[in-house]
Amino acid sequence: MKKCICNSLSSMRMALLFACLLIAGTSCSRAQVCGCTDPAATNYDTKANVNDGSCKYAPAKVKASVVGNLDAALHGTSSLFYWNNGYWTYNDHQDKNIYCIDSTHATILDTSHLKKIQSQDSEEIAQDSLYLYLGDIGNNSGNRRNLQIYRVNKKSILDKTYEVDTIRFSYEDQTDFTPSSRITDFDCEAFVVSGDSIYLFTKQWSSLQTTVYSLPKTPGTHVAHRRDSYDVKGLITGATYIPEHQIIVLCGYDYDKDHILTSLHPFLILLYDFKDGSFFSGNKRRLDFNSSLKAQIEAIASRNGTDYYLTCEHFNTTVMGINFDLPAQLMRLDLSEYLLPYLKKKGSLKVKK
Numbered sequence: 001m002k003k004c005i006c007n008s009l010s011s012m013r014m015a016l017l018f019a020c021l022l023i024a025g026t027s028c029s030r031a032q033v034c035g036c037t038d039p040a041a042t043n044y045d046t047k048a049n050v051n052d053g054s055c056k057y058a059p060a061k062v063k064a065s066v067v068g069n070l071d072a073a074l075h076g077t078s079s080l081f082y083w084n085n086g087y088w089t090y091n092d093h094q095d096k097n098i099y100c101i102d103s104t105h106a107t108i109l110d111t112s113h114l115k116k117i118q119s120q121d122s123e124e125i126a127q128d129s130l131y132l133y134l135g136d137i138g139n140n141s142g143n144r145r146n147l148q149i150y151r152v153n154k155k156s157i158l159d160k161t162y163e164v165d166t167i168r169f170s171y172e173d174q175t176d177f178t179p180s181s182r183i184t185d186f187d188c189e190a191f192v193v194s195g196d197s198i199y200l201f202t203k204q205w206s207s208l209q210t211t212v213y214s215l216p217k218t219p220g221t222h223v224a225h226r227r228d229s230y231d232v233k234g235l236i237t238g239a240t241y242i243p244e245h246q247i248i249v250l251c252g253y254d255y256d257k258d259h260i261l262t263s264l265h266p267f268l269i270l271l272y273d274f275k276d277g278s279f280f281s282g283n284k285r286r287l288d289f290n291s292s293l294k295a296q297i298e299a300i301a302s303r304n305g306t307d308y309y310l311t312c313e314h315f316n317t318t319v320m321g322i323n324f325d326l327p328a329q330l331m332r333l334d335l336s337e338y339l340l341p342y343l344k345k346k347g348s349l350k351v352k353k
Contacts, residue, residue, distance in 0.1 A: 038273070038283050040341065051273050057285045062268070062333060064289060064310065068106030070328040074099060075314035077328055078189065079125040080238070080299035083132070083154070086110070087301055087309055090125055092138060098125070103309060106330040112157055116164040117150055123189035124238065124299075126198070130154060133167075133193055133217065137200070142184025143177045145170070149191075149198065151219060165219040167198070172213075172223045182257060185211070189298070192241035192248060193217055194277065200224060201250060203235050208255065210236045212279060230280045232269055238299040240308070245343055247272045248279055249335075251300040251310060260319050264326070265289065266297040266310075270335070272342055287338065295326055305343060306336040 035048030041055035070077060078092035086100040086109065096117050100110035114134075121138025134150040149167040156163035174186045185204040192199050200213040209231045213224035236252040250269040256262045266289040274282030289295075295312040302308045314328040 038342070040285075040338070041283075051282055053274075053281050053284070055283050055285075060285075060287050060338070061290055062287045062335070064293075064331040064333040067103065067309075067330040067332050070101070070106055070311065070330055071108050073108065074101075074311075075328045077311040077313055078123045078138075078237075078298045079134075080301040080309060080311050081125050081127055081132075081240075082301050082303040083127060084158070088125075089299065089311055090122060090134065092122055092298075092313070094119060095122075101311075101330060103330070103332070114150075114152060114157075114162060114164070116162050117152075119150070120144075120146070124191050126191055126193045126239075126241070127154075128193045128217070131217075132157070133191075133198060135188075135191055137188045137191070139184065139187045140205075141179040141181050142174075142186050143179040145177065151217070167215070167217065167219055168221045169215050169224045172225050185209075189237045190239035190250060192239050194241065194243060197277070199227075199277070199279070201236050201239055203237060203252075205235070205255070205257075207231075208233050208235065210250070214277070228278065228280050230269075230284060232267075232286070234267055236269070237297060238310075240300045240302055242302060242305045245272075245305040245346070246274065247305050247339065247342075248274075249300055249302070249308065251297045253295070253297050260317065260324075264294045264296055264315065265291065266293060266295050268300075268333075268335075270338060272339065273346075283342075285338065287335075294324075295329070295331075306334065306339055308333045308335055 032050045033048045034050045034052040035045035036043045036055040037048050037051040038055045043056050076091035077089045079090045088098050088100050090098050096114050097111050099108050102109050119136040122136045123138045124135040126133045132152045136148050151165050153163035182205045187203040188200050189203050190201040197214045198217045202211045211229040212227045215222040215224040234252045235255045236250050238251040241248050248271040254265040268287045270285040271279050272283050296315040298313045299311045310331045312329045315326040
């Protein structure tokens with residue numbers, strides 16, 4: 001009997017010791033104060049030292065300057081990226097060329113013919129150090145079963161051998177493929193490449209949100225796995241990622257299927273100070289363009305994290321007998337006011353202009 005009591009007391013001591021260790025660990029973690037760590041936010045917490053993604057911002061408007069109208073060959077511009085000392089774009093339907101644009105005059109400087117590309121609706125180009133990833137991912141009707149991303153070796157473009165392979169994928173949670181124009185939430189025109197993965201940002205016609213899906217960036221057939229969603233209140237049409245600064249900027253425009261006149265108002269979503277692969281875990285800030293601007297913004301790119309270029313696709317429609325004709329354009333936008341404080345805080349002081 002005494003042995004049994006002794007064992008019970010020993011077990012109690014062990015339980016108390018374990019509880020003490022837990023308490024010690026808890027008190028240690030209390031040194032980390034979660035909250036909004038961005039001084040630009042309306043709910044900035046001076047005591048917080050861990051960003052919990054809770055920052056809120058006052059409405060803000062930005063004004064882009066028009067560099068110029070794009071050549072007729074670029075009326076379908078749907079992607080933009082900085083590579084080989086220039087900004088390059090690509091059209092959205094069955095074009096096999098990428099075009100280098102003069103960032104001061106919006107003229108075409110150079111063309112590369114990607115003869116091995118057979119795209120149906122290409123909407124985005126992202127990159128890593130070795131490859132361009134050309135996304136044949138447009139899916140306005142939600143019925144495509146042949147979604148694919150072409151991986152193009154950068155060196156092969158320069159030496160004109162054009163090494164191309166294919167990444168095929170499907171969305172893990174799409175079960176309905178009934179054609180339904182501009183209703184689906186499985187359209188996509190934006191993605192970035194980070195680490196070993198491609199991250200898709202969907203263009204959701206019904207919910208006006210965007211959902212991030214991830215898939216491997218290696219050739220083959222994959223399933224894109226759903227990760228997280230965010231209510232952007234519009235259609236996301238482009239993305240750019242500056243990995244050295246951990247900044248993603250999404251572009252898009254407002255959409256009202258019943259009132260076209262209240263659509264096509266461009267906006268940006270700034271994502272920064274996030275944890276790797278969890279892009280909505282940090283700061284999320286919407287910037288609206290000047291309310292008078294109407295444009296079908298399609299793509300965005302930056303070489304430094306503060307200076308951005310955007311392309312607009314040519315848009316033409318007639319509403320109530322009134323014709324609306326919006327030209328394809330190249331625009332420039334300085335976001336130093338919004339992102340430079342973050343860059344300085346994290347030590348990214350050498351910002352190239």
